[in-house]
Amino acid sequence: MEKGLSLEACMEETFDLETKDPTEYSSLALAFIGDCVYDLIIKTIVLQEGNRQVNKLQAETSRYVQASAQSRMMRRMQEILTEEEHAVYKRGRNAKSVSPAKNQSITDYRRATGFEALIGWLYLRKEYGRIMELVKEGLPALEEPEEE
DSSP: OOTTOOHHHHHHHHHTOOOOOGGGSOHHHHHHHHHHHHHHHHHHHHHHTOOOOHHHHHHHHHHHHSHHHHHHHHHHHGGGOOHHHHHHHHHHHHSOOSSOOSSSOHHHHHHHHHHHHHHHHHHHTTOHHHHHHHHHHHGGGGTSOOOO
């Protein structure tokens, strides 16, 4: 294994993964991988803020990854989405999930599912810069007072 390979290239080489068209996946499958990608981004940011006890790292992370937070971010990001991105988001938002929202409103849960589907779709398209741009645009929404 070559030193300096990207994580993506390393996974593709190690596991002999094929590149597939993201449109082949259901919205919930896109949300499944998007959840992981977003979680990794947030955990990386939180960890870079300094070494702390794991329970404190987890508490800080959960502030960003819960459905209500993702919903707030999505509301802020919608105005900068391309038409194609908006269509992916809407497909994810409107997907019928088998699990109910846990301590979240249905609206927040669905908007968060759309957000995760969009992140997953961009990840599978290898549009990592766009993911970072959208997350960076959305994060300030979590510092603003919540709308009533």
